[in-house]
Amino acid sequence: MNPSGHLPGLPPSPGPSSAEPFVADLSEGAETGVYLALLELLDEGLLITGDEVVLDANSAACRLLGRDYRDVAGRPLADLFADGQAFLAARARLLIEGERRGRLDFALPDGGVRALEFNCAPRLRPGIHAIILSAPAVVAEYETGTPVLATPRPTAGGARAFDDAPSMSMYLTSHDPLTGLANRRMLEARFGDCAVRAAGRHGSIAIVRLDLDGFAAVNRSLGESAGDEVLRCIARRLAATAGSAALVARERSDSFIVLLPEPAHPGNADQFAETLLRAVAEPLELGGGLQRITASAGLALYPQDGRNLDTLLRNAKSALEQARRLGGNHCSVFHTRLDGPGFDSSHLERGLRHALQADELCLHFQPLVDARSGRTRAGEALLRWRHPELGLLPYRQFMGAVGDPRLLADVGDWVLATACDHATDWPPTHDGECLRLTVNVSVEQLMRGDFAARVATALRTSGLKAERLELDLDEKVLALDSPTLAATLERIAATGVRLSIDDFGRGLSSIPRLRRYPLAALKLDPELVRGVGRSEDSEAIVEAVGALAGTLGLEIYARGVEHRGQQAFLCALDCHLQQGPLFGRPLAAREFADRLLRAQ
Known part of the structure; x- marks a missing residue:
């Protein structure tokens, strides 16, 4: 009989306690019950464990551990040790080192420590282990809290200090020495x-x-x-x-x-x-x-x-x-890589057509912050696709697979109209300023039909003021020598909408063409920004672009800012509007609006 009064391997019946009784999970096989029934007659303790939980224990094990059966069976194995690190060290010895015999320190309910000899029996079946416990020749020393064997002691950091080199060596085979985590x-x-x-x-x-x-x-x-x-x-x-x-x-x-x-x-x-x-x-x-x-x-x-x-x-x-x-x-x-072997991009293109109609597209917004004050000044609209099989996809993972320029333009127009609708709901800042909305515009959008009229329609339908909208143009627009495109951009700028060049700095050969269009700002290529603090070449290019923007009367923004050093470097160049992980990740539309409300 185990301490609950039942044959080992059988679930205990409810006692006087109102707590739900533990039911041992011994479905893995009758051999578990056989082990327990035999060893219940012996002085040695027996623990049956699986997935780091004590599935069952005999009476001797409970006596040796100084615990009631219900405080052993059904509990995590880690509860039998003084702390998590002691448990990890013991687990390393048993599972990694493959130690079959030895001595372990178990925690007593009163806070003391008891050393017990252990003998790991062969696996009963995959994932199920049997641990036989017995009292060492001398127990008194352990019950007074003075261990004979070296044990890890907590240090100020995450790792542990040991009383002898062999114990330290054993510990380091399974733990990271800096943090004390598993290796x-x-x-x-x-x-x-x-x-x-x-x-x-x-x-x-x-x-x-x-x-x-x-x-x-x-x-x-x-x-x-x-x-x-x-x-x-x-x-x-x-x-x-x-x-x-x-x-x-x-x-x-x-x-x-x-x-x-x-x-x-x-x-x-x-x-x-x-x-x-x-x-x-x-x-x-x-x-x-x-x-x-x-x-x-x-x-x-x-x-x-x-x-x-x-x-x-x-x-x-x-x-x-x-x-x-x-x-x-x-x-x-994780989802199947979109550029993996055998992937057919035409499936993605057909799916995107359906997504436009099926409400699978959504927008996230990333804050553009004044790095001097930390206040949000604008939000950039970023397209996401809630793909039914692949999960949430950023636009870079699917737009590149689309070859139909009409589909690209349709998606771009949807982003523009939807972003304007969201921006009208944004609350003003605490100083009463209305935030600006920035939207990426593809060359395909610009070259299809009357783009200026579609911008005007998006503004009129949403009620967003033209002065609050900024369109980010791909840098390759500068390479296009098109009178029609120039006229379109002039008409848009005349309404008060701002125009900027996105990811500027990838192709510096476009610099002479900056005066061709009515631009208001340049946005630095994130790769250049990430090079600040790492590459002197990147820093030199950023400084040159900053000087160029000042000469042309253009604002300069930075994307991809990751740390304070980059922030300070850019501010010294009068590049105060910054965006990146340092200031906040892209947020779903509702989360972004809530962030703005909290900042008021």
Whole structure:
């Protein structure tokens, strides 16, 4: 009999407690009950574990652990150890090192520690383990809290300090020395166990890869010691937010991996990833003040996105790269690569035609901020496609596959009209200023029919004032020698709509043509902005463009700003209107409007 009064392997019946009784999950096979029934007669303790949960325990195990049966069976295995790090160290010995015999320190309910000898029996079946426990020859020392074996002690950082070199060496085989998180070796062992369980239950596993946005700037501006402290802080936040069921590992530098076994709703696993991003983005003390560091995340799911860890990590990285393209501080879910082998872009083009009619297109808005005051001055409309199979796609992932110029123009006109409608609902700033709306315009739109008339219709229908609209023209417009195009742009500018050149700096041969059209601003190519602080050539080009804009009487904007060093460099060039991960990622239309309301 186990302490509940029932034969081991059978669920206990409700006792006097009103709590829901634990029902042991022994569906994996009758051999589990056989092990327990036999060893219930012995002095040794027996724990049956699966997926890091104690499935059942015999009476001797409960006595040795100083716990009631209901405080052992059905509980996470981690609850039997003093803290999460002690559990990770024990798990590393059992699962990674393959240690079969030894001694472990278990936590007692009164806060003490008890050392027990363990003997790991062979797996009962995939994912199910048997651990036999017995009292060592001398127990008293442990019950007074004085361990005989070296154990990890917490340090000020995330890693642990040890009393002897062998214990430290064993710990480092499975942990990152800087943060104390799991390393790749432990991640692989944990995934292997979870995959066996998930396959047997037709379950799922979520893999999230996170990279900090602009972390290299922290090391450059504040030094590596400050960077290390940031990593330790982020590691603690991720571990606390992910919860005891998840495993958080540090991959390299500022890259982390989170493994979540059996997510409750795999289709909503992105919400788990978003929770991690919010935890990372909380302000932290750095360099004598509060700083905000964000991260980008990519999510892949077992088994649909891969059945082995390498494939899942590769696909999560692909999703992570998409999140970065969306502006950072964003999570993207992996989907089949649109440029993958065998992909037929004509399917995407046909789907986009349908999307126009089926309300699958939507707009996100990214703030354009006055870097001196931090106040939002404009919002840029960015097209997204809520694809029924591939998820939320940024426009760069599907517009390039469209070859029909009429479809490109139709989509562009939809963006213009819809963006104007949204902008009329934006509240004014606290000083009464109305925010400007910026919309990207394709060459196909400009060259089809009377574009000036379509702009006027969008303004009239929405009620948006012309002075609040700015059209971002592709730099290749400057290479077009078209009197019709010039006349169209003159008519638009005459109404008060501002015209700017987007991604300027890719082709500097277009500089002599800047006077050809009635332009108001230049927007720096994000690749040049990202080079600030890294490349002297990029900095020289940015300085030259800034001087050119001043000579021509044009405003200059910067896109893709990631860190404070870039912000300061650009402000010194009178480039005060800036956009990028440092100031905020693109937001859905409702979220962007709410942000503006909160800023009032």
